[in-house]
Amino acid sequence: MFYNVDCIEGATQFLKDSSVDLIITDPPYGIGGDMLHKHYNRNEDFVLDGYIEVPKEEYYDFTYSWIKEAERVLKPGGAMYIVSGYTNLIHILNALSRTQMKEINHIIWKFNFGVYTKNKYISSHYHILYYVKPGAKPTFNTHSRYSDSEKDDDSNGSLNYQDREDVWVINREYKPGQIKNKNELPTQLLAKMIQYSSNEGDLVCDFFLGSFSTAKVSIGLNRRACGFEKSQIAYSYQINEIEKVESGSLLDSLRTPPANNYFNQGKPIEENEKKEILNRYIKMKKSGMSKKKIIEKLGQDIGRGPWSLDKIISASKTPETLIRNGQPKLFE
Numbered sequence: 571m572f573y574n575v576d577c578i579e580g581a582t583q584f585l586k587d588s589s590v591d592l593i594i595t596d597p598p599y600g601i602g603g604d605m606l607h608k609h610y611n612r613n614e615d616f617v618l619d620g621y622i623e624v625p626k627e628e629y630y631d632f633t634y635s636w637i638k639e640a641e642r643v644l645k646p647g648g649a650m651y652i653v654s655g656y657t658n659l660i661h662i663l664n665a666l667s668r669t670q671m672k673e674i675n676h677i678i679w680k681f682n683f684g685v686y687t688k689n690k691y692i693s694s695h696y697h698i699l700y701y702v703k704p705g706a707k708p709t710f711n712t713h714s715r716y717s718d719s720e721k722d723d724d725s726n727g728s729l730n731y732q733d734r735e736d737v738w739v740i741n742r743e744y745k746p747g748q749i750k751n752k753n754e755l756p757t758q759l760l761a762k763m764i765q766y767s768s769n770e771g772d773l774v775c776d777f778f779l780g781s782f783s784t785a786k787v788s789i790g791l792n793r794r795a796c797g798f799e800k801s802q803i804a805y806s807y808q809i810n811e812i813e814k815v816e817s818g819s820l821l822d823s824l825r826t827p828p829a830n831n832y833f834n835q836g837k838p839i840e841e842n843e844k845k846e847i848l849n850r851y852i853k854m855k856k857s858g859m860s861k862k863k864i865i866e867k868l869g870q871d872i873g874r875g876p877w878s879l880d881k882i883i884s885a886s887k888t889p890e891t892l893i894r895n896g897q898p899k900l901f902e
């Protein structure tokens with residue numbers, strides 16, 4: 571359900587304790603966001619009027635009040651992602667520090683179209699504060715987007731590792747000629763948070779709906795959505811738009827990670843398997859293969875990830891010593 575009310579009143583009135591699985595929200599910035607087009611020098615013809623700002627002097631109290639409500643309505647283990655610029659970031663961090671919410675990551679979102687400035691660096695990032703309500707195991711779908719064995723074609727690095735680094739480079743969407751909200755969050759950014767921190771059927775809430783972007787992507791990914799927007803103009807336009815979004819309509823656009831080739835990952839390693847790994851390492855090393863290539867080959871054959879193989883090989887000084895001493899003896 572979506573409500574055209576102040577989020578603090580709305581949450582108090584309509585949301586029960588521990589009823590929401592995930593909150594993704596982008597509060598007003600407290601920097602005269604209703605005048606942002608002056609900084610961006612952009613054509614506002616297609617931007618909906620009615621963005622409601624929070625006066626700077628009220629920002630901390632306002633922030634603390636909505637964050638307390640957000641904490642109350644989240645289920646234990648539920649995650650909250652707050653998108654913020656740096657001007658009032660301190661108030662959001664201070665408010666969070668007065669709750670039980672646990673910081674998991676401080677993510678930097680780097681985007682294009684930063685505000686152009688001539689005599690200083692151009693600001694082109696936002697902060698995304700990823701917190702979890704304690705009390706249960708959080709949902710974190712580590713392999714929802716990339717499996718552990720997928721490699722980057724250029725650098726040979728792990729795609730799963732890269733996707734889970736805490737600096738995200740995701741461009742804003744350029745939507746010429748389409749009605750939009752100020753500072754609409756891109757679908758790709760929202761999908762990433764939703765995929766990692768929720769499952770199909772979960773309830774995702776946005777306290778500051780704006781263009782309803784969080785809700786649209788959540789429904790598209792077959793989650794349920796709810797939230798609040800105080801602006802009557804934004805609400806009455808978007809409440810019709812959201813009706814057009816079909817549940818699950820975005821699921822086909824997601825990549826399906828291939829099955830993990832490291833089929834033995836996570837299983838305990840027996841002594842016999844360790845010996846086999848070390849023996850095969852010795853043989854391949856003696857045939858002139860590099861350590862990197864051997865680990866790749868062993869990974870495919872034995873189904874273990876590069877880190878665990880490297881750990882076994884590095885923990886045993888023996889293979890290198892045996893090879894250096896020219897001893898062909900293998901482990902028995």
Ligand SMILES: C[S@@+](CC[C@H](N)C(=O)[O-])C[C@H]1O[C@@H](n2cnc3c(N)ncnc32)[C@H](O)[C@@H]1O
Pocket residue numbers: 575576577578595596597598599620621622623624751752753754755777778779780781782783784798799800801804
């Ligand atoms: C930064 S925008 C959100 C943008 C949104 N994430 C999007 O992608 O379009 C903040 C929104 O919060 C709304 N707002 C401001 N104060 C509010 C309040 N007390 N309760 C609910 N919404 C509020 C503003 O009108 C604005 O639409």
